Amino acid sequence: MSGAADNEPAFGGEGPAVEVIGLRSQFGDHVVHDNLNLTVRRGEVLGVVGGSGSGKSVLLNTIIGLKKPEAGTVRVLGYDVQTSSRKRWSRVERRWGVLFQNGALxxxxxxxxxxxxxxxxxxxxxxxxxxxxxxxxxxxxxxxxxxxxxxxxxxxxxxxxxxxxxxxxxxxPELLFLDEPTAGLDPIGAAAFDELIRDLSESLELTLFMITHDLDTLYAITDRVAVIADKHVVATAPVAELERSDHPWIREYFLGPRGRAAAAGAKLAAEEA
Structure with missing residues (x-):
């Protein structure tokens, strides 16, 4: 963060929790994201999916200020990652929490x-x-x-x-970032953790940004899912809408054998509720 004057207006709880506009991320000559746009609405559980190497974790690290973008704008809780003063950004950081994939304990x-x-x-x-x-x-x-x-x-x-x-x-925090929260858990443990996340998000009125490859999690607790492919977000919608997408990667992901099994399990759980 720069040492710009601390003159941003106080964030009053309106507008997106996270807003990414025209993001470009790269390492040397390797471009990870190109003109990526993403909005996380306040109070929602947003799942983020994409193939291996699509830059899901790079996106997370950019949003929380661990990686500087090559181009574009990233705002968290109303504040620009790059132009907010260090003092202001330090206060903003206290308003989110991060669960890294391996726990990082x-x-x-x-x-x-x-x-x-x-x-x-x-x-x-x-x-x-x-x-x-x-x-x-x-x-x-x-x-x-x-x-x-x-x-x-x-x-x-x-x-x-x-x-x-x-x-x-x-x-x-009012905003929670989760990186593969159920990775490494058995199905019963993963389902219990999904339920815990959903219960906490509702009772604590949290906004969740969640990277996951777990289809059961996507069906169980997300409000919308953002799909990263071809270096940008190609779709952001509830799972039911993504199932009707004609994008090849989305169709393969959600309509393949594992996707159909997850959908059937979600439907059964809804009927039993």
Whole structure:
């Protein structure tokens, strides 16, 4: 972020949560995105899909300011990633949480210390207040209180995902970024995690930007899905609309054997609800 004057107006909760306009991303001569446009509406669960090498994680890293775009504009919660002052951007960063694909937990810290870390770094809360809030976040993601003293190596894959989610929620964000949240989980664990994400998004009124290849997740909890192909977003729509697309990659993805199975499972779950 630049050192521009901190003169942006306060974001009043209107407009998109994330807005990407004309994005160009590249590494050397390799162009990943070209004229990519994407809007994440406030309060929605947006899934992001694309083939291997389509730049899903590059897009996420650009949105949260870890990669500088070669061209285009990225706004998060009303603020421009490139032109907002460092002070302003620091405040904006506290309004989102990130769950990285592998959890990115600190291996030498306990569960509670991992969840406490954002509060210790970004707030002036007392030690007791941080401890109480960390316990609350741990319970919020469905973990037992005795998990607080465990190290990441002592946790199952599903538990590590929940700890990473608790840490992402530590600062009470309004926007949550999830990178392959169910990767590595068995079907039962993935379904339980999907349900947890949907319940939290509704109860906490979160906006979710979620990269996933899990078709069951897309059918179960997304409001819309953005499809990245040919270096840009080729469609953004509810899954039911994407099933009617004539784009070759979208048809192969959603109407192939796995897509049909996921659709059938979603229909059965809806009938049983």
């Amino acid at each position: 600190f291996s030498n810290l306990t569960v509670k210390e991992n969840v406490s870390a954002p509060m210790v770094e970004h707030t002036r809360l007392s030690r007791n207040e941080v401890s109480e809030l960390a316990d609350l976040k741990i319970a919020l993601v469905g973990l037992r209180a005795d998990a607080a003293d465990l190290k990441p190596a002592e946790l199952s894959g599903g538990m590590r995902k929940r700890v990473a989610l608790a840490r992402a929620l530590a600062l009470d």
